[in-house]
Amino acid sequence: MDWSINDIARLAGTTSRTLRHYGAIGLLDPTRIGSNGYRYYDEGALVRLQRILLLRELGLGLPAIAEVLDGQRDDVRALVGHLHWLEAEKRRLDTQIASVKTTITKIQGGEGLMAEESLNGFDHTQYKEEVVARWGEQAYANSDAWWRSMSAEEKKSWSRSQLQLGTEWADAAARALPADSDDAQQLARRQFEWLAGIPGTPGYPNGPTREYFVGLGEMYVADERFAANYGGVEGATFVRDAMRVYADRHL
Amino acid sequence: MDWSINDIARLAGTTSRTLRHYGAIGLLDPTRIGSNGYRYYDEGALVRLQRILLLRELGLGLPAIAEVLDGQRDDVRALVGHLHWLEAEKRRLDTQIASVKTTITKIQGGEGLMAEESLNGFDHTQYKEEVVARWGEQAYANSDAWWRSMSAEEKKSWSRSQLQLGTEWADAAARALPADSDDAQQLARRQFEWLAGIPGTPGYPNGPTREYFVGLGEMYVADERFAANYGGVEGATFVRDAMRVYADRHL
DNA sequence: CTAGAGGTTGACGCAGCGTCAATGTCAAGG
DNA sequence: CCTTGACATTGACGCTGCGTCAACCTCTAG
Numbered sequence: 001m002d003w004s005i006n007d008i009a010r011l012a013g014t015t016s017r018t019l020r021h022y023g024a025i026g027l028l029d030p031t032r033i034g035s036n037g038y039r040y041y042d043e044g045a046l047v048r049l050q051r052i053l054l055l056r057e058l059g060l061g062l063p064a065i066a067e068v069l070d071g072q073r074d075d076v077r078a079l080v081g082h083l084h085w086l087e088a089e090k091r092r093l094d095t096q097i098a099s100v101k102t103t104i105t106k107i108q109g110g111e112g113l114m115a116e117e118s119l120n121g122f123d124h125t126q127y128k129e130e131v132v133a134r135w136g137e138q139a140y141a142n143s144d145a146w147w148r149s150m151s152a153e154e155k156k157s158w159s160r161s162q163l164q165l166g167t168e169w170a171d172a173a174a175r176a177l178p179a180d181s182d183d184a185q186q187l188a189r190r191q192f193e194w195l196a197g198i199p200g201t202p203g204y205p206n207g208p209t210r211e212y213f214v215g216l217g218e219m220y221v222a223d224e225r226f227a228a229n230y231g232g233v234e235g236a237t238f239v240r241d242a243m244r245v246y247a248d249r250h251l
Numbered sequence: 252m253d254w255s256i257n258d259i260a261r262l263a264g265t266t267s268r269t270l271r272h273y274g275a276i277g278l279l280d281p282t283r284i285g286s287n288g289y290r291y292y293d294e295g296a297l298v299r300l301q302r303i304l305l306l307r308e309l310g311l312g313l314p315a316i317a318e319v320l321d322g323q324r325d326d327v328r329a330l331v332g333h334l335h336w337l338e339a340e341k342r343r344l345d346t347q348i349a350s351v352k353t354t355i356t357k358i359q360g361g362e363g364l365m366a367e368e369s370l371n372g373f374d375h376t377q378y379k380e381e382v383v384a385r386w387g388e389q390a391y392a393n394s395d396a397w398w399r400s401m402s403a404e405e406k407k408s409w410s411r412s413q414l415q416l417g418t419e420w421a422d423a424a425a426r427a428l429p430a431d432s433d434d435a436q437q438l439a440r441r442q443f444e445w446l447a448g449i450p451g452t453p454g455y456p457n458g459p460t461r462e463y464f465v466g467l468g469e470m471y472v473a474d475e476r477f478a479a480n481y482g483g484v485e486g487a488t489f490v491r492d493a494m495r496v497y498a499d500r501h502l
Numbered sequence: 503c504t505a506g507a508g509g510t511t512g513a514c515g516c517a518g519c520g521t522c523a524a525t526g527t528c529a530a531g532g
Numbered sequence: 533c534c535t536t537g538a539c540a541t542t543g544a545c546g547c548t549g550c551g552t553c554a555a556c557c558t559c560t561a562g
Contacts, residue, residue: 006508016509021550036558037510058351062549079355086348093341100309100337104330257539267540272519287527288541313518 002031002040012049019049027066028052059086106170165190166229169239173230179241188246191239210251217243253282253291263300270300278317279303310337357421416441420481420490430492439497442490461502468494 005016022028023039028048030039041049048069055065060082067073169187177184195208195216208216217240220226227236256267273279274290279299281290292300299320306316311333318324420438428435446459446467453463468491471477478487 004508015550017550017552020510025549034509038558039509054354056549058354059347076355076358079351079358083348083351083355086344086351090341090344090348093337093344096310097334097337097341100330100334103305103309104327104334107327107330255539266519268519268521271541276518285540289527290540307518 002042003046005030005039005041008041008046008049011046012053014049014053022049022052022062025062025066027062027069058082102170165194169230170235173235173238177238179238180245184238184242185246185249187239188242191243192246192250210247213251214244214247217241253293254297256281256290256292259292259297259300262297263304265300265304273300273303273313276313276317278313278320309333353421416445417481421486424481424486424489428489430489431496435489435493436497436500438490439493442494443497443501461498464502465495465498468492 003011005019009016009019019028019039019041023030028045031042031045032040034040051069052065055068056062058079060068060078064073064078064082068075068078165187169191172184172187192208192213195213220230220236221233221240227233230236230239254262256270260267260270270279270290270292274281279296282293282296283291285291302320303316306319307313309330311319311329315324315329315333319326319329416438420442423435423438443459443464446464453460459467471481471487472484472491478484481487481490
């Protein structure tokens with residue numbers, strides 16, 4: 001008693017193409033092949049096919065299924081291993097979902113898809129007026145010379161670190177952390193160190209002066225072009241507060 | 252000011268192969284191509300590349316990214332759509348994880364990888380003794396004739412539904428539902444209707460008699476060959492209890 | 503005899519590159 | 533000038549699991 005290829009396909013709830021594929025990779029051979037080339041399958045094949053499909057619904061790969069069915073691998077062990085992989089995948093999805101969500105809120109928060117900001121934010125010539133007005137011509141000239149002296153690669157890696165910091169600030173703000181929390185102060189410290197690396201900054205190379213550091217925080221809030229880098233006015237306000245706390249404690 | 256292919260690759264944290272791929276699919280063309288065929292990229296390309304990589308880390312597909320970057324699609328809308336897809340994927344993983352877990356426990360519960368059971372479980376000739384002893388020769392003969400009369404295809408589809416029911420019973424048992432819960436009683440009703448379709452069953456075609464229905468539940472517990480179909484003795488006990496509640500209420 | 507249902511073997515397509523392979527180019531050193 | 537080594541180029545296969553033609557037999561019923 002045997003069936004044609006479409007017969008078992010229907011019996012098992014799959015397609016003839018799949019059966020041919022399984023035959024091709026040696027996962028399930030027809031019981032018998034007619035002189036006309038037709039494939040025929042018997043009950044043994046049907047049972048095997050069902051087991052294959054069962055395992056496939058669980059997400060196992062065909063090679064793994066082959067090993068299990070041929071008794072080369074313990075089925076429970078295979079499934080447990082597969083389970084770990086599934087759970088890892090789920091965690092990956094979770095973090096990705098979180099990232100997408102924060103990105104959406106950031107975009108809606110007015111940042112556009114960053115990018116321009118991520119470069120222009122560092123092309124501080126854009127902020128020449130503010131810098132000169134607050135800290136003088138010399139500060140701007142120093143800073144400008146420093147920026148121009150960097151190789152493209154250096155600029156980039158620097159930009160990346162900046163973008164990273166901005167993102168973490170925005171995240172922290174979104175989580176509504178207190179400005180004097182450890183996490184926020186950690187970020188403030190990094191902000192301080194980041195500024196310490198920029199010639200033209202009042203206080204360089206020992207790190208920004210208290211006045212400059214606090215003033216910068218105010219500027220982030222006052223100027224939305226800066227604010228955009230920290231999650232908008234709300235984010236910038238959080239950054240300013242955290243920076244002020246840091247200044248009070250250390251500067 | 253432009254960079255060679257490996258330069259931007261490093262700047263952006265990707266590989267030259269990826270850049271060539273993006274060029275090939277028109278997602279990111281080199282700013283300029285030297286007479287020697289070398290690709291060169293400028294800052295504009297770098298910005299675009301960064302945006303591409305940012306979106307890719309979120310899991311967007313390259314075609315979707317292209318649409319967003321070319322302004323054909325609103326970025327927020329694209330991300331929201333993507334978010335839905337991610338969440339659907341996560342749900343898929345969740346159910347698959349649950350399936351794998353129950354399958355593992357079922358196997359450890361002594362069922363092997365079912366399959367044989369899934370066919371033999373219906374090949375009730377195996378249970379001839381029990382059937383005859385409890386309900387008489389005639390019941391067995393009727394049932395047997397019915398089974399033999401089915402085409403292979405019919406047998407299969409019937410087997411599938413049986414297997415499905417068994418699996419759901421096992422799941423319910425694993426969730427430790429009360430026997431009189433709605434879910435359990437739903438299953439009991441399906442069990443009843445399933446039996447109603449089998450000639451040879453005392454009470455056919457109006458559905459099994461109360462006596463038969465309750466007795467069958469007892470047999471599931473008493474005979475581990477039956478119990479195996481419902482998640483072992485524990486599962487079978489649950490099935491029996493649910494069936495008894497059902498009988499008390501409706502038969 | 504013919505139509506139509508069903509079977510066969512290729513082979514491409516998909517997503518996103520990794521990974522050779524075969525070969526050209528450029529800057530530095532002998 | 534030649535060599536070497538780093539870096540570039542264009543193919544093209546590989547991976548996962550089949551869906552989906554395409555071109556071409558085979559069997560059955562009318």
